[in-house]
Amino acid sequence: MAKTYDPKNIEKKWQDHWEREGVFQAKLDPSRPKYYTLIEFPYPSAEGLHVGHPLSYTAMDTISRKRRLEGYNVLFPIGWDAFGLPTENYAIKHKIHPRAVTEKNVANFTGQLKMLGFSFDWSREINTTDPGYYRWTQWIFLKLLEHGLAYKAEMPVNWCTGCQVVLANEEVVEGVCERCGASVTHRNKEQWMLKITAYAQRLLDGLDTVDFIPQARTQQRNWIGRSEGAEVDFFVKDSDRKLRVFTTRPDTLYGATYMVVAPEHPIIEEYRDRIVNLDEVRAYREQAARKSEFERTELSTEKTGVELKGLTATNPVNQKDMPIWVSDYVMMTYGTGAIMAVPGHDNRDWEFATKFGLPIVEVVSGGDIAKEAYTDIEEGILVNSGLINGLKVSEAKKKITRYLVEQGLGEAKVNYKLRDWVFARQRYWGEPIPVVWCDRCGCVPLPEEELPLVLPDIENYLPGDTGESPLAAIEEWVNVPCPKCGAPAKRETDTMPQWAGSSWYFLRYADPYNAEELASQEALDYWLPVDWYNGGMEHTTLHLLYSRFWHLFLHDIGVVKAPEPYQKRTSQGMVLGENNEKMSKSRGNVINPDEVVAVIGADALRLYELFMGAFDQPKPWSTEGAKGCRRFLERVWRLRGMLRGVGESEDLRGALHAMIKKVSEDYERMKYNTAVATMMAFINDVYAKDAITPDEFRILLILLNPVVPHITEELWEITGGQGHIYQQSWPQYDEGALAVDEVEIAIQVLGKLKSRILVPAAATEAQVRELALADEKTLAAMGGKPLRRFIYIPGRLVNIVI
Template identity: 40%
Template sequence: MASYDHKKIEKKWQKEWEKSEIYKTPDEQKSKDNFYALVEFPYPSGNLHTGHWYAFSVPDIFTRKKRMEGKNVLFPIGFDAFGLPAENAAIQRGLSPKKWTYENMDYMRKQIKSIGASFDWSREVITADPEYYKWTQWIFLKFFEKGLAYQAETPVNWCPKDKTVLANEQVVGGHCERCGTEVIQKNMKQWMLKITDYAEKLLEGLEKLNWKDEIKEAQRNWIGKSEGAEIEFEIKDNKSKIKIFTTRPDTLFGATYMVLAPEHPFIENHKSQVTNYKEVEKYINQAKKKTQLQRQKEEKEKTGIELKSIKAINPANNEEISVWVADYVFSGYGTGAIMAVPAHDERDFGFAKKFKLPVKHVIAWESGSKREREERRDGGCAVIFDHQKQKYAFGKTPEGILDLFGGGVGNEDLTRGIKREIEEESGLHDFVSEELLDEALVHYFNYKKKVPRLARATCLLLVLGSDKLGKIAQEDHEDYKILWLDPEEAISYWEERNKDSDYTHWIRFLKRGVNWLVMAGIDTTNKLYPEPTVHTGKGILVNSGKFDGMDSENAKWKIIKFVSGKKAIQYRLRDWVVSRQRYWGAPIPIIHCTKDGAAAAPEKDLPVLLPEIKDYKPYDDGKSPLAKAGKWLKVKCPKCGGEAERETDTLDTFVDSSWYFLRYCDPINKKEFASSAKMKTWMPVDLYSGGAEHTTMHLLYSRFWFKAMFDLGLIPKELGDEPYKERRNRGIILGPDGQKMSKSKGNVVDPDEYVAKFGADTVRMYLAFIGPYNEVGSYPWNPQAILGIRRFLDRVWKIASPRSSTLGVFEDSTPSVLPRGDSARLLNKTINKVGDDIEEFHFNTAISALMMLLNEMEKAGVSSENFSVFLKLLAPFAPHLAEELWSKLGNKNSIHFELWPEYNPKLIEETTFELIVQINGKVRDKFEVPADILEAEATHLTLEREKVKLALENKKPRRIIFIPKRLISLVL
């Protein structure tokens, strides 16, 4: 047999498969269950890149195995053909976007077919075909009729260069993801879909889906459900009230200021009462230039301005608080106003520190272990810092115990009492700044008094002007020596010496103190600790009036009732903006009439065709290029018959991809988007494989779209309201340098080059072998590793060569080097492992098992029967090579419709195992024994071992514990 000529073999079988339509899938096949496998269809960018190969060829392994298991597998393909890149490319080249896109699709079809993926091309769907977007428009109008689609003015991300609206996810670092232009924020009239009406249904649906937790959690976080309360704050000397939404009503007593979004209507409505309104107006205008993503960055410097002369009244304690405007608050979330609790919110704390606003602790966290007969003894301590020494002060007792200075303060003013205790204990007194750092409810053992205690511990942060000492007045138990230490020195000391006393709260106090001082630029030698600077969790209420001492969770709803608030739920999810101000997209089928407003285009006029125009450049003011289509633009109002105009925005391409999987079920239906019978035949999708980057956009949008269609009666009730049974995300392939592939970096891998050199089967197997496909990771392209895969396939070809005659029949005369039982055992184990690994998308370990089996076959020889089994296992990974060798064995039918091999369960069981011998818990020996060994025999063999005899030192074990197939333990 000639050498392995991948070009000849792959061309031969691709041609044969296409001619025989081997992968064309009937809706029903006798005695076969249907299985719908879906991959995200590609955008016709013009060239198939490595990411496409990774997306298509690796899941193809799974679908091929499903066919061999006797399933009737639907594995369709198409093109997500609308979109901005085509339009920009067409403008640059002087072509129409349609011509550029469709020429690209012709080229990419050939490339995709070269992969050897088992796609059913007879069901191809192209979103830019009028036959497809007719139904996109039709479904949109159904949403419009039910009020799910509406037009309203909303703040959007605007790219001045591309002249279109961008989703938040398309803005990276404040710049357009596509062209790099700085994005601006502007208000525009946009078409939107009420995805927020489905927020709860989208959350509830996740519970019943067989998806990985990280995928479901990403969608939960994106939807962002928050349960809390709406509470009104009265404005002093004004009849107005400002309503806030908070998830932490238990911290209401700690609200020391209020913040409004720059867009909040209160500001405009009360500008005459704001004495610094000109400065406020200037700040608001600056905020409007920022995108939402820029405004919500955690690391950005906090900005804001006070509304001078405006004061709000905290309804919990009737205290006056200042009112501010800041761009980290958004009008689109909650009520556009927040109560700020800097003691228990990192963002509020950062703002308060910058503008020197009060911080009031109202939640004390609990620390330590509860003990019987605890004494209650409240008090305080301090984290003391000398900015000249850049060290922290601690007291060390003669017993070697390290303390923060402080003590009980009785009825004395808290701050004054703590500072008095510190001066009496240490003499330190020259404090130039002080902060109330933290409060905790502490269970601890007082090693001085030898009693368990419970204390409400308040901690101050004190900065020294000098280390001058005043008069020391220590009590008998307070024989302290001052130590100046770095924080880590103290923490290490406490962790070693103070464990039994439960002084872990001191570690937390110290770390928070260090964070405060580092943030303020006072401590210049240490770094921030990862712990939060303020306590944001649950605890016990303090400084909260009659609610003091209550658990914060239990107090939430009592405080809401106390201030006449009401429970409320908010979502982070915003309505989906589907308007795009560009040409190459599905026209929005709406007609605007000055008399009747927005009206649906008549159903008989669908599809509203995209007109041919000469100039595809959008207007600077936000109008779409379709505004230039004169004849197309002018139309009669379907309601009154008067003069009207068509909507000139086009639909977001995520709309097109929100239902394409339904069209695959019935792709040539001219009467409906898909018949009920065909949907019942194939839906829901059994397995959807795609990119992790689509988890919170396409995947969420299509779930909403499907649920909305279900509620409108467009989806058969039997199918339920979820489109995908299972979703699996993949990782990304990096360049050889370990960086994301990019033309500017020169690290883009052209798969065509490697296919020509090594073959499609080699590239397929390399991509499957590069790393676990079922985990989201990043895998650098390794040219050396691909050579290893090619060598493996060369060896497969070589092992077949000497054993085949000119008729392609194996000769079974080669003697087996290995015992027949061992060969059979290895083969059955490989069948089991490869099958299980493919099911779990562990393709890399499945290939490893095939390599191990090939190694043994090369050593021992192989019968035609066993080689046939090996080829069936290889077929999903290297379909061309497997088909070729299968035919050379004299088989007439395709290997890809052969039955998947079955294994003998008895032959995959291990016949031996390594018995571990423990003596008094320590491993003393290991040796191989039969898998079915009984305790008596295991004991006898163990006691005869020389290592065991030496370890026993002639002692007889008191007890012997035998754990089958694991270990034997001897207890002396």
């Protein structure tokens, strides 16, 4: 009894025990129901974990442990997303090989995670930089290539002036590089691309079949950005060339007074002989290309542009002449790279027309186009619009589109904001792309049996300022015979982007060391899909969408059964520093879990992670608050001294079963903070009473166990529990025990609380009314006035209106 709570020893003891006994190793067993819980596998950075990481892990560990106690065969795996720029940059700076950096970081992370006692199945640990793993990343790429979903294209791409690499659109944040913060400009480069746009509609439709938190669903929908409209051909005067545009407002076609093309639009070079002010146009184009993303979005509120003098288009419905302009407010990468400008009914066009003195025509009545564009689509009525005059916008859209189709002038069209995925980095630390370039055969995929194409060891992995990968400098690796014809050929030297390995890792966990297949059919069929995936909101539009795309593709080629990989997706809120700011090294507010565990122990840290606040909201760390959780565990520890009696005691029975219900439900809803609060309140009751029976105590330990597994196992053992907690079953509550004999009813008079009375739980409204109107305080508050209305909310309150 004198034994004090010593987390250091207890935690090590149980971690060793679980590992030795293989308690959390998932075994394929079709006779048992499976449950697959997943956290986003960490990127092993040099900094190690901060206290934000364990939030998601503790939450899903809690679910995983609860599921096991509920009888499920749980797969809760862990691995490393270890390719990527930060490691490479660190390696360059400290002159250590990225592989060595990775090994060191993984060892550090492993120690930190093990210290926290998560019930990961470490026997399935994977690492994206392991050739046995990336062999299958490369295999999937070859399959994508085979099915026409990987292609090379000359693209204006984002060039990071700091990292000297091409960035995906998603890596450009507010015009600067997401990683290094340097400015981003445009460059043309041959890039490997993945045709995710071919899956846009299915990725959108799939969202209706899965259980994602609404914010994630909405963000993906917006990112995919479906919009319905029409493509319309405009004739270029004195030529047979058509200029095709996309519009969501074909109803405003009669109001189109000029056209605008993107600076990169091919029509400029095609008609260079006819463009009178070609020099001016080219200068504008160069200036636009030089602009960084930042200047193009943040700073340029003012529209710019140049007229293509010498070219004129004709409006196909009213034959009017329309000047053609070039402006960077039109994007080459969306729609057709050209628009019909309807300044009367589009804000951007209105602004542009106003600045350059172009005509503004009203074709939808209801606004005042002299002041601003009228963009309403509910009320407006078409005017000045030939065959669609008098119609509402929705009707006009349909009719004009039908007309355009009949006349061969255009067609209905759906566009997506989603763009193809730039699938290449000019860096060393990534999966080599398994293709060879042959002068005779062109692009030749490596035969599958030659996989993995191993990343060669290399002396100098500094990126070249030519924009080429360091691999290009390794002659003996680059020069190979063509797999098809045997002639001298060269390997692709770009590597895959960081998102490659993480796009399918959850499949590999099913069968992590299979050398024959990505994973066995049996294992995939049994374990997939992931039942519950928790991760950060920042991955909603990148990782989550990319991995859904790959999974859908793998479904199409028969590798996985279900189209969607994740049945349920939730997200944690960010853990902020004690000063309420985002935790970061530069702000100096990073809290290291090692130090926290050294002071209060892993269980107290885990408890505090969940108790800190609402799981899905951002919340600041508080070291004082964390210490409070340690205090609570001390209180749990001392319950041993209060063990007396047998069975379930009469006075705790209601609270006990209410606790079982509340905790069970709150864990499922990720309301961990209130689940913990309920258990704290229960223990306060026990302290007030100074007694708890062994049965009650054991139920409490099981409820606490998913959050604080070490202390509960230890207490179970030293108080003589049978076996171990991980061998027990999740407790069920007894509905009958929740019923009470008497309830307290609040009495309001005119909506203000004046009194409280105790009534039998079974009391009828008439009985409650009688008791309430006999209550002294109530009568005093009524002041002798007659009762006008009596409102009774059963079991809760009455409101007396006088």
